[in-house]
Amino acid sequence: MSDLLADRTTVVTGGASGIGRAIATGCAEAGADVVVADVSEEPREGGTPTHEKIRAETDADADYVACDVTSAADLREAVAAAEAFGGVDVMVNNAGIVRLESFLEVSEDDYETVMGVNAKGVFFGAQAAARAMVEDEREGAIVNMSSIAGLEGAGDYVTYSGSKGAVRLMTYAQADALAGTGIRVNAVHPGPVSTELMREDLSAGGTDAEDAFEAGVPVGRMGRPEDIANATVFLASDMASFVNGASLVVDGGMYSTRGTVLTD
Numbered sequence: 001m002s003d004l005l006a007d008r009t010t011v012v013t014g015g016a017s018g019i020g021r022a023i024a025t026g027c028a029e030a031g032a033d034v035v036v037a038d039v040s041e042e043p044r045e046g047g048t049p050t051h052e053k054i055r056a057e058t059d060a061d062a063d064y065v066a067c068d069v070t071s072a073a074d075l076r077e078a079v080a081a082a083e084a085f086g087g088v089d090v091m092v093n094n095a096g097i098v099r100l101e102s103f104l105e106v107s108e109d110d111y112e113t114v115m116g117v118n119a120k121g122v123f124f125g126a127q128a129a130a131r132a133m134v135e136d137e138r139e140g141a142i143v144n145m146s147s148i149a150g151l152e153g154a155g156d157y158v159t160y161s162g163s164k165g166a167v168r169l170m171t172y173a174q175a176d177a178l179a180g181t182g183i184r185v186n187a188v189h190p191g192p193v194s195t196e197l198m199r200e201d202l203s204a205g206g207t208d209a210e211d212a213f214e215a216g217v218p219v220g221r222m223g224r225p226e227d228i229a230n231a232t233v234f235l236a237s238d239m240a241s242f243v244n245g246a247s248l249v250v251d252g253g254m255y256s257t258r259g260t261v262l263t264d
């Protein structure tokens with residue numbers, strides 16, 4: 001790709017599969033060593049584990065750390081694992097889950113599960129990385145994964161939408177809280193991207209989610225994981241040194257023209 005992240009170390013939560021796998025690979029192709037932090041080593045879509053793929057196909061080093069982002073202790077361990085590569089420079093809080101749901105049926109358990117991964121996981125992932133960066137007096141970049149569902153209310157997945165809206169505002173607040181440290185914090189808001197989250201989780205109710213979404217994307221195709229990886233590498237790099245507290249929408253024009261509605 002380039003040497004945009006030469007001599008950096010990146011930690012990617014949810015880096016085993018889908019968008020996180022593309023981000024981890026994209027960071028490695030841009031020169032960074034990578035810690036893949038995930039509950040599972042195996043990609044949901046199949047294939048070689050991400051850290052092994054990076055070692056085999058790029059000049060970068062990579063490792064896998066078992067990490068459940070609902071645990072702040074696990075997140076601190078994932079950040080600590082980056083010490084083996086010189087310490088964390090870039091933290092990508094990407095792990096997330098989605099449930100198609102009826103608002104009137106959502107249980108307390110459903111709510112805590114989605115908010116635990118998508119909101120709490122991003123909060124404490126950013127905190128763990130920021131603590132390490134401040135302690136080392138290291139300038140760094142944090143990228144939090146939101147969604148276009150975090151920009152408007154999506155009634156087909158109301159808990160998810162709430163969690164992604166929380167990511168958007170906690171990103172702005174984290175950027176403010178870290179002012180003067182040299183650490184930048186930004187959010188990425190993907191539109192529909194072909195991953196198992198889209199194919200298995202959002203199609204669970206019987207609707208083919210890819211078909212339902214694709215018609216709403218002005219560029220005429222679904223997003224690819226690499227589209228989100230490219231935006232993330234940019235935000236992590238010095239090319240984005242004046243981009244802070246921003247929401248970068250990467251959705252082929254869907255949100256600004258047609259919104260996020262899955263079924264109408």
Ligand code: NAD
Nearest residue numbers: 014016017018019039068069095096147190192193195197
């Ligand atoms: P995916 O299901 O393909 O991959 C998610 C990865 O996160 C998996 O490897 C999974 O094991 C991991 N994970 C799940 N729970 C975890 C936990 N508690 N701790 C650590 N890892 C965990 O999903 P994806 O489509 O690649 O989504 C990645 C991110 O992008 C998510 O935050 C998602 O909300 C967001 N996003 C995706 C889309 C899309 O259309 N695919 C659109 C907008 C936003």
